[in-house]
Amino acid sequence: MIDLFGAAYSVYVRSARMALEEKGIAYQLVPIDVFAPGGPPDSFLELNPFGTIPALRHDNFTLYETVAILRYVDEAFDGPPLQPEEAGGRARMTQILSILDSHAYRTLVWNIYVERVVKPREGAPADEVGIASAIGPARTVLAALDDLVEDGPFLLGDKLTLADCHAAPMLALFEKSDEGVTLLKGAPKLSRWLQDFQRRPCFEATKPA
Incomplete structure (x- = not known):
């Protein structure tokens, strides 16, 4: 059994959960709320000294950092492969993962979704x-990702990869904002992929309550 430490609301935890679901791996989500008063408990900091989620424990092996977890889930277990076999495909997948972490997450999730959706919901x-200052960077991110979408049902063509698992949670939140709805219209291939991917069982199974 795998223990995945984190919170259902986290896009990074959801990314790892989607990979586990796609591989057909049994796991349990161990709740860790990084926004709780006082931060994550000391027991979690022993697993990840940075206090970020997710972290994974498989028997006596522990791991943190989402992309490392995604690759471990794919490579350590049986099930459909979630990484391209050829070097070019793997490099393209890694490029998308890097764009999401380096450029998309802060801009799409925190600067737009949290500000437009979460704060007003909480009365702030x-x-x-x-x-307004995030619109330009968001447009750049979406254009870059849209340019990388290949023909087929998934980001890299005919086979689902870790790039799909990593992109879907971020873009699904972004789409909940008015700005997200508008800007995604300018990225038609990416928007079509997102609508299709949201019908997959892994997406439904990992929806936050």
Whole structure:
């Protein structure tokens, strides 16, 4: 049994959960709320000194950092492969993973989704200046990803990869904002992929409550 430590609301935890679901691996989600008063418990910091989620424990092996977890899940277990076999395909997958972590997450999730959707829901005002300043970078991210979408049902063509598992949680949240709806119209291949991917069982199984 695999223990995956984290919170269902986290896009990174959901990414790891999607990979586990696609591989057909049994796991349990061990709740860790990084936003709880006082932060994550000391027992979790023993697994990940940075206090970020997710972290994974498989028997006596522990691991943190999402991309490392994704690759471990794919390579350590039987099930459909989630990484391309050829070097070019793996490099393209890694490129998408890097774009998502380096450029998409902060801009799409925190600067737009959290400001436009989460803060007003909690009774706090949105940072309109911050949202406006994030539109340009968001448009750049979406255009770059749209340019990399290949023909087929998945980001890299006919086979689902870790890139799909990593991109879907971020873009699904982004789409909940008015800005996300508008900007995704300018990335038609990416938008079509997102609509199709949201019908997969792994997406439904990992929806936050």
